[in-house]
Amino acid sequence: MTSPATAPAVVDAPTPRSDAPRAAKPRSVRALPYLLVTPAVLALLVGLGYPLYWQVTNSFKEYGLAQQFGQAPEWVGLANYVELLTGSQFWAVLLKSVAFMAVTALVTMALGIGLALAMKAVNRWARLSLQVAMLLAWAMPIVAQMTVWNWLIDSRNGVLNYVLSLLPGVDMIGHNWLVNPWSFFAVASVIITWAAVPFVALSVYAGLTQVSGEVTEAAQLDGASGFQMLRRITLPIIRPILVILLLLQMIWDLRVYAQIELLQGFGAAGDKYDLLGTYIYGLGIGQGHFGVAAAAAMIVMVFTIGLSWFYVRELLKEDN
Template sequence: MTIHAPERSTLDATAPKRSSGRKIKLLPYLLVLPAVVALLVGMGYPLVWQIYNSFREYGLLQQFGAEPTFVWFDNYLTLLTDGFFWTVLVRSLVFMVVTAGMTVLLGIGMALLMKAVNNTARVCLQVAMLLAWAMPIVAQMTVWNWLIEDRNGVFNYLLSKLPGVDYIGHNWLESPLSFFAIASTIIVWASVPFVALSVYAGLTQVSNEVKEAAALDGASGFQMLRRITLPIIRPILTILILLQMIWDLRVFAQIELLQGFGSAGDQYDLLGTYIYGLGIGQSQFGMAAAAAMLVMFVTIALSAYYVRELLKEDS
């Protein structure tokens, strides 16, 4: 029996396939590389500079050109032993939990409403939410200041129309409870459209066959929502909760403008305005950098569970 060697054309045909396979595996990394480099340059340098500044002390002399002195961990120890810092931290965490929870719940409710109504009502809701979401923060706060203003505000005027109620001159930004209630309402109002539209996009991907099968098995509307719809869109809800927690923990512009509208000043600080006051208001840039790093650690700790859940979903 004569054994013939493999034809050269067969070997040539298989070789490019292996090379092509290697190129295909490298291609995603090459495409991601520019974004990773831009991220490292754009965020890595400011982060390193922030850490570097958190170990230095800035005082009156530094405002006249003197070189900042290294104090190492003194800024962190000063913050961690300061009762006001812990008050602001706890207040910010409570504010974050309340505001993020209300935003997600209302967003899910609005998404379910959009799913239930007809096309015309759905388009009207979507346009209204997009307009609210796209409004600049300064424009939002101008409108809200007109609503809650103590002398000529719309809220006080309407409440005073009730029998036996006189709210003319009532300052909503004087009491801490009403101040943060107004702040939470503003942030929830501006954040619900993003959550609602994201959840609605996820609801459109839930298979009608699955819901029909559940209905045939006798599942009620609430059972279908709890056991079928929400578990299917759980990855979307996880990332929305994570993003909302991060945004609400470091909220700044709304609180700063509300403090300017009211008479309480910086008495009702959250972490964003507290750090801004340390750096810009008091020129304690080292303390402000250390506080910013502590907030970053808190954010990472709060996000760890949700990031772990996202990784499980990916795997």
């Protein structure tokens, strides 16, 4: 009798080790990203490095009108900074600028989020009309914006005064909105908010389109109202976008210049209602105190970098 044939034993193939050394990339491949970034870094160094160096060095010098005629600037150390920080005018301008920045940025964010939610809720044609209108407002040059707004608030022939005067018991004909500091900064805030809302609204709307429909449907099945879904689901999901937009608005509104300068030219107040941008411009170009203006610019830059750090930190969180 022959013995039954036995099946050959199956030997498991060795599994590849996860800790096996990987093949090293060629040096040229590893260096390629750095080579691609180098032109942009050089352009930044040339375009921003020299002006920044000039500002820093001149903030420690007495650089005024005499230096415009060839006299060598005198090194004064921290004297320009001491003059700024011990004077009341700089602190008054800084406080006004911070208050203006906070109010304008918050109002811009609130209106932008509201318009984004409206675009999400309306039909296609209404949404397209709203988007086109906001893009046109956003793309309008600042000088054109300010010309239109000057026509609207003109004390003699302005549309705003005429419309308000149609109300019973209201007579606004001849009222100058640019004389009183409260109305001056209110007008400036409205103009800047009007120009900035489209960017916020379109950015928030883009974030809303990325919110999963399954999440909102599940919340509706659980009995959540529209406000509860907005507060507990939608806004927390797009929170990184909102934080970045708020920080960008704060930085831009802190450094606002052109709108304030043009409004001062339209009105009779002149440089009486300065913010940081116009204040530094007036110190340097207007009064010829370039050293003090450079010191003020350095202080504003440090303040802006402090705000930008939160922006960079949010970007790093998003990356992770």
